[in-house]
């Protein structure tokens with residue numbers, strides 16, 4: 242069984258982003274793998290260790306800059322990497338179409354991916370991909386039990402929901418699914434000899450989707466820092482005033 | 486602009502977020518239609534009649550639709566959506582699951598988590614956990630939009646609609662998804678995203694037992710309970726208490742938090758609250774940069790004192 246894990250190269254979650262002339266500053270800013278994708282990859286590796294799957298392909302869509310994230314995925318345990326090269330930012334629909342093409346080309350049985358990319362916070366790609374493939378989907382997974390049907394527990398607003406799906410399928414993962422491992426030095430070295438293929442975007446014959454055009458990016462309104470209360474009795478009064 | 490609002494409901498009760506969605510729809514057109522999908526819709530139908538500006542309510546009812554499974558719901562919605570210019574849903578985990586799947590079937594990129602409607606095709610949405618705001622032009626034959634409910638609070642306007650109801654016989658697709666169960670966090674407390682007061686706790690609370698103290702003050706105040714991811718991960722509280730970029734987005738009148746440092750991912754979920762009161766023992770905790778009132782000290786001391794004074798008053 243062959244699993245595809247899309248990995249997005251994003252500004253690191255610890256970085257306080259900067260905005261200059263209507264855009265988010267990317268130059269000289271630390272980037273890393275989207276944290277949710279790292280969790281998806283970890284789950285794929287654990288499934289492989291338990292022999293539920295046999296092969297893991299990591300894929301990233303973007304400019305040359307995304308390569309370090311693919312190398313990181315190889316060092317963690319992906320067997321091969323695909324870099325879909327484009328300097329444009331594709332819409333989520335176009336990204337899902339690229340993944341759909343790869344799914345059929347590589348005979349993928351399961352796509353395991355993050356529920357959202359922490360830059361655009363879109364939370365769309367997995368669900369769109371599942372629709373395009375006409376596959377079942379299980380989003381926001383916090384537990385995955387493989388079997389004849391796969392039981393997936395999902396983090397939803399009212400609590401924890403469990404559904405069962407039959408493969409092939411798309412599963413998107415939430416934060417509590419697992420704790421990703423670190424890449425060991427020998428594995429980082431070994432990753433250098435693993436296959437990493439680049440495919441130019443024009444090989445996909447996409448109809449460019451321009452439904453969403455970004456006009457500008459601005460800072461959110463800033464909250465004024467308030468007052469520090471020194472005396473605990475004053476604090477209690479303030480709390481009671483506001484929480485009556 | 487033919488506008489369709491897709492209503493959400495649980496346990497035969499209309500979700501309060503539907504009113505927020507109608508509020509957003511009103512910014513685009515004078516009236517809208519509402520789509521209700523489910524298995525027992527009669528009480529929800531009655532509740533809908535108390536909301537303003539609704540023209541027609543489309544009812545898709547079947548015992549096979551009792552659980553909101555994306556694979557089942559999406560084709561039904563996609564079919565109906567073809568007759569509308571704009572389709573709106575209030576952002577919830579259910580919407581996040583279903584709307585992009587509808588979009589995939591219609592081959593249209595959706596616009597998720599809209600916080601401002603400037604005109605028919607110009608919208609604002611947060612990116613980077615709310616640390617930046619994107620202004621976009623969105624043009625599509627059928628616009629598929631989810632709105633952030635806290636940004637569209639209903640005005641309480643009561644030009645009650647004169648709704649007509651129309652049943653639609655669904656073709657229910659064969660799917661490869663089946664329902665297993667729902668482990669529900671049952672609680673008498675107000676719903677987190679609709680609460681006026683939220684008391685929340687973080688890693689600083691220290692244990693599940695200690696968290697009970699937070700719960701007891703929240704109950705004295707009639708407040709909902711929130712938590713940081715660290716508190717959820719540590720097992721102090723269930724997952725649906727989590728506030729933040731990847732949890733719930735809240736904007737109560739008062740957000741009172743204990744032992745939450747204020748990581749960007751947490752702030753993303755609560756910094757639109759009207760008044761923030763924070764208690765943390767670390768004077769450098771970033772939560773104090775957004776708090777209207779901050780207190781540096783031991784949270785348990787504050788909780789005990791608060792509990793005593795509330796018990797006597």
Ligand SMILES: Cc1cc2nc3c(=O)[nH]c(=O)nc-3n(C[C@H](O)[C@H](O)[C@H](O)COP(=O)(O)OP(=O)(O)OC[C@H]3O[C@@H](n4cnc5c(N)ncnc54)[C@H](O)[C@@H]3O)c2cc1C
Nearest residue numbers: 687688689713714715729730731732744746750751766784
């Ligand atoms: C992709 C991603 C998504 C995330 N999404 C979310 C999200 O949605 N929501 C979220 O909350 N987090 C999220 N996080 C996690 C976030 O980065 C922080 O790790 C988390 O919010 C920290 O929780 P905390 O403030 O409770 O813990 P800490 O940062 O450990 O803070 C605990 C605080 O308690 C104080 N304290 C300890 N004891 C006492 C005492 N006795 N009295 C007073 N104060 C005390 C300490 O001084 C400290 O400031 C996400 C992280 C990632 C990577």
Ligand SMILES: Nc1ncnc2c1ncn2[C@@H]1O[C@H](COP(=O)(O)O)[C@@H](O)[C@H]1O
Nearest residue numbers: 247248302354355357358363364365366
């Ligand atoms: N450019 C990309 N390259 C690879 N994977 C991506 C890309 N964009 C999105 N994804 C995948 O889609 C998931 C959801 O992203 P989004 O819908 O943008 O929030 C991410 O967690 C990734 O797994």
